Amino acid sequence: MQDNLFKINETEYILPGSRACQGCGLTLAYRHMLKALRENTVLTIPASCLCVLHGLYPITPVTVPYLNTTFASTAASASGIAAGLRALNKTDITVVAMAGDGSTYDMGIQALSGAAERTTDFIYVCYDNEGYMNTGTQRSSATPMGAITTTTPILTKEHSKKDFVRIMEAHDLPYLATTSPAYPIDLYEKFVKAKRIKGTRYMHIYSPCPPGWMFPAKDTVRMGQLAVETGIVVLFEIEDGKFRFTGRSKTMAERGKKQPIINYVGKQGRFRKMSIEQLNRLQAWVDSRWNDYLRKAEG
Amino acid sequence: MDEKSVKRDLNVSALCVPAKGEAGRTGDWRDFRPVIDHKKCIPSSKNKAACFLCWLYCPEGVVKMSIPVEIDMDYCKGCGICAEECPPNAIRMVREGENDG
Amino acid sequence: MADVRILTGNEAAALGVKLCRPNVVAAYPITPQSQLAEILSRYVEGGEMRAEYVRVEGEHSALTVCISASTVGARTFTATSSNGLLYMHEQLHWAAGSRLPVVMCVVNRGVGAPWSIFNDQQDSLAQRDTGWIQLYCRDNQEIIDTIIQAYWIAESLYIPVMVCYDGFVLSHTMMPVDIPDAEEVRGFLPPYKAHTLLTPEAPRTINSVLFPWRRLNPEGVLCDGYMEMRYKLQAAMTRAHGVIRKANDDFAGVFGRDHGGLVWKYRCEDAELVFSGMGSIANEATVAADLLREEGIPAGVAGVRTYRPFPREEAAEALRGAKALVVLQKGLSYGYEGCLTSDLKAALYGTPLLIPVVDVVAGLGGRDVKAREIAGAGRDAWKDLQAGKLENRSLWLNCYTGEDHAG
Numbered sequence: 001m002q003d004n005l006f007k008i009n010e011t012e013y014i015l016p017g018s019r020a021c022q023g024c025g026l027t028l029a030y031r032h033m034l035k036a037l038r039e040n041t042v043l044t045i046p047a048s049c050l051c052v053l054h055g056l057y058p059i060t061p062v063t064v065p066y067l068n069t070t071f072a073s074t075a076a077s078a079s080g081i082a083a084g085l086r087a088l089n090k091t092d093i094t095v096v097a098m099a100g101d102g103s104t105y106d107m108g109i110q111a112l113s114g115a116a117e118r119t120t121d122f123i124y125v126c127y128d129n130e131g132y133m134n135t136g137t138q139r140s141s142a143t144p145m146g147a148i149t150t151t152t153p154i155l156t157k158e159h160s161k162k163d164f165v166r167i168m169e170a171h172d173l174p175y176l177a178t179t180s181p182a183y184p185i186d187l188y189e190k191f192v193k194a195k196r197i198k199g200t201r202y203m204h205i206y207s208p209c210p211p212g213w214m215f216p217a218k219d220t221v222r223m224g225q226l227a228v229e230t231g232i233v234v235l236f237e238i239e240d241g242k243f244r245f246t247g248r249s250k251t252m253a254e255r256g257k258k259q260p261i262i263n264y265v266g267k268q269g270r271f272r273k274m275s276i277e278q279l280n281r282l283q284a285w286v287d288s289r290w291n292d293y294l295r296k297a298e299g
Numbered sequence: 300m301d302e303k304s305v306k307r308d309l310n311v312s313a314l315c316v317p318a319k320g321e322a323g324r325t326g327d328w329r330d331f332r333p334v335i336d337h338k339k340c341i342p343s344s345k346n347k348a349a350c351f352l353c354w355l356y357c358p359e360g361v362v363k364m365s366i367p368v369e370i371d372m373d374y375c376k377g378c379g380i381c382a383e384e385c386p387p388n389a390i391r392m393v394r395e396g397e398n399d400g
Numbered sequence: 401m402a403d404v405r406i407l408t409g410n411e412a413a414a415l416g417v418k419l420c421r422p423n424v425v426a427a428y429p430i431t432p433q434s435q436l437a438e439i440l441s442r443y444v445e446g447g448e449m450r451a452e453y454v455r456v457e458g459e460h461s462a463l464t465v466c467i468s469a470s471t472v473g474a475r476t477f478t479a480t481s482s483n484g485l486l487y488m489h490e491q492l493h494w495a496a497g498s499r500l501p502v503v504m505c506v507v508n509r510g511v512g513a514p515w516s517i518f519n520d521q522q523d524s525l526a527q528r529d530t531g532w533i534q535l536y537c538r539d540n541q542e543i544i545d546t547i548i549q550a551y552w553i554a555e556s557l558y559i560p561v562m563v564c565y566d567g568f569v570l571s572h573t574m575m576p577v578d579i580p581d582a583e584e585v586r587g588f589l590p591p592y593k594a595h596t597l598l599t600p601e602a603p604r605t606i607n608s609v610l611f612p613w614r615r616l617n618p619e620g621v622l623c624d625g626y627m628e629m630r631y632k633l634q635a636a637m638t639r640a641h642g643v644i645r646k647a648n649d650d651f652a653g654v655f656g657r658d659h660g661g662l663v664w665k666y667r668c669e670d671a672e673l674v675f676s677g678m679g680s681i682a683n684e685a686t687v688a689a690d691l692l693r694e695e696g697i698p699a700g701v702a703g704v705r706t707y708r709p710f711p712r713e714e715a716a717e718a719l720r721g722a723k724a725l726v727v728l729q730k731g732l733s734y735g736y737e738g739c740l741t742s743d744l745k746a747a748l749y750g751t752p753l754l755i756p757v758v759d760v761v762a763g764l765g766g767r768d769v770k771a772r773e774i775a776g777a778g779r780d781a782w783k784d785l786q787a788g789k790l791e792n793r794s795l796w797l798n799c800y801t802g803e804d805h806a807g
Contacts, residue, residue: 020358028358028380055321057315059321060315216379217380
């Protein structure tokens with residue numbers, strides 16, 4: 001672990017004093033993502049926590065160029081950048097579209113599916129904090145069942161979290177990976193790898209959100225680790241159709257140990273109204289998916 | 300404001316330029332600040348590049364990977380992740396206004 | 401040596417685009433634009449046109465691709481109609497506010513509900529507030545010429561331009577078109593130079609949130625609030641009058657065809673009954689004007705070529721001698737009156753001209769508008785004028801509007 005840490009690019013691409021919340025999981029992930037992608041990158045991002053992190057006119061804390069776009073159009077915006085750069089023979093620039101779960105799972109799914117189908121040469125990054133956090137923690141289709149949000153305040157979210165990573169798997173991408181800011185070195189290495197690959201690459205970042213998930217800001221990394229330890233989040237990559245566990249999930253798959261989800265769910269205020277039935281359904285789903293992945297890993 | 304003396308914004312579209320402190324001096328957000336015990340801190344006590352998990356896990360990037368480790372207090376938001384993740388528990392979160400002691 | 405071919409409006413538009421050599425084309429098919437998108441893809445796949453063609457999954461994405469490609473320095477093109485234009489409405493505002501010189505052809509078609517695939521102008525008229533320049537073409541010659549001028553105008557002002565032409569009536573109708581010489585077009589149209597480039601060489605965040613107030617940046621420049629930034633667009637729209645006229649005149653100088661700039665006039669010098677309209681319906685009105693002249697009615701046409709920015713002064717000037725105005729339009733602002741009618745009335749406000757205006761809604765959903773019907777509306781307006789009946793009125797041409805049809 002120590003050696004890997006020192007391989008990380010030391011340049012900081014986010015100058016101090018950003019508008020992100022204390023302990024924001026996204027900020028930690030983005031910090032390491034930009035270190036991996038380096039200077040020859042352009043980003044396009046819709047309205048989101050990330051857009052706010054990028055600052056209000058006329059100042060930005062980020063030293064990488066970024067084009068704002070509307071909520072439904074992130075992947076289309078990246079398609080336009082990629083097409084323009086290709087037409088002008090500027091092919092050494094990495095094009096990145098980055099959006100939250102709301103913009104990816106809900107309004108932006110059409111543009112993303114279209115861009116992926118056209119094998120657009122870009123990296124699409126979804127940072128998943130499981131809700132429309134920027135606008136005040138409303139529910140999205142990425143919110144897990146049983147969670148309190150401002151639009152599911154009393155009865156909690158009745159529907160399961162949409163398995164978006166599986167939707168992207170169906171697009172036969174050259175590279176797809178799940179990451180977490182709780183495991184920054186795993187995240188960094190995956191982005192370094194993604195940068196080298198051509199075609200549509202999909203990266204999923206599970207971003208713990210202290211205000212939205214209702215836990216203290218100091219526990220962001222701990223919460224991300226528990227997500228992986230319980231199998232709620234599985235760290236893996238699929239490269240040219242070949243599935244591989246990575247990092248902590250790889251160790252867990254080899255040792256065959258997984259914590260019960262109550263260890264994760266019980267630590268977040270947003271699940272305080274979750275029913276036993278919902279908890280059991282979620283545990284069953286996590287177990288079933290874990291087994292699916294174990295089978296996939298065997299090839 | 301004297302309109303004649305200001306430098307005008309010539310941008311036809313909204314362009315932000317990179318700078319520190321976009322949201323102001325975010326160190327003012329803190330209720331608690333991190334205090335490092337350099338006798339416990341691994342790189343400080345061993346005087347060699349090691350650990351630096353506080354640098355790795357700081358969302359704001361305000362921890363300097365130096366010996367001794369330094370934190371930029373102008374911009375540290377006081378989230379407490381560094382204290383939480385420090386393996387030898389060398390970092391304490393102390394309420395602002397109280398002594399480090 | 402003239403290169404005259406018999407072309408449909410869509411074919412003429414495609415040739416116009418090819419002559420302008422865009423770097424990126426994005427299009428999604430919709431009747432009656434589809435042939436334009438198809439011809440462009442044939443040009444690209446056949447090697448006649450070197451461009452990245454993005455076969456997007458929807459119109460909202462089509463304009464988004466153009467916006468982003470334009471931001472990295474590419475010249476771009478898209479086209480759509482009707483509900484496709486409505487679908488990209490959000491992006492129309494975005495392109496204008498970003499100050500990007502995107503050129504788009506709108507092949508005018510009525511909007512749903514209920515469905516119509518046939519021609520009217522409600523689609524583009526409904527976009528008049530977005531900050532795009534809108535140019536309306538009378539015939540297929542004007543389509544190819546206006547596309548070339550559109551890039552010149554857009555890239556001088558950094559305002560996106562919509563070139564509108566009537567679906568089926570022009571898009572699918574064959575007319576002789578004199579094709580401008582490619583070298584001459586290259587001379588007329590300088591390469592596109594972006595005002596802001598998205599590039600790692602100068603990292604910037606583009607189009608973030610603006611505060612309501614102005615804010616000092618670290619270099620001591622007082623940066624705009626949202627309102628100042630938007631004012632700049634309106635100020636550019638005001639400068640656009642001169643730029644559009646210059647584009648028209650310079651084009652006429654090189655290619656020998658003058659399309660009137662902002663407002664074209666037909667027999668207006670001594671006209672007392674004036675028709676006004678946009679696109680092919682205004683062309684049809686010239687036939688009606690000739691019919692009325694034969695009956696001794698001094699009729700003329702003031703055709704609005706540039707709808708936005710609205711040519712307030714040119715319109716008032718063209719109507720100088722009018723004693724009655726008949727405004728023909730293929731669309732309206734529901735709950736009020738025809739869009740062009742309101743704008744012309746506003747143009748006359750404050751001038752000494754106080755004349756009766758007949759607001760004619762015609763041709764919605766592709767209902768055919770015949771010259772003799774236009775002449776009939778003109779004849780009635782003239783009779784009213786002679787009888788001293790000077791009130792403004794509205795007329796839905798050749799449409800059942802009985803009492804029992806009040807919805």
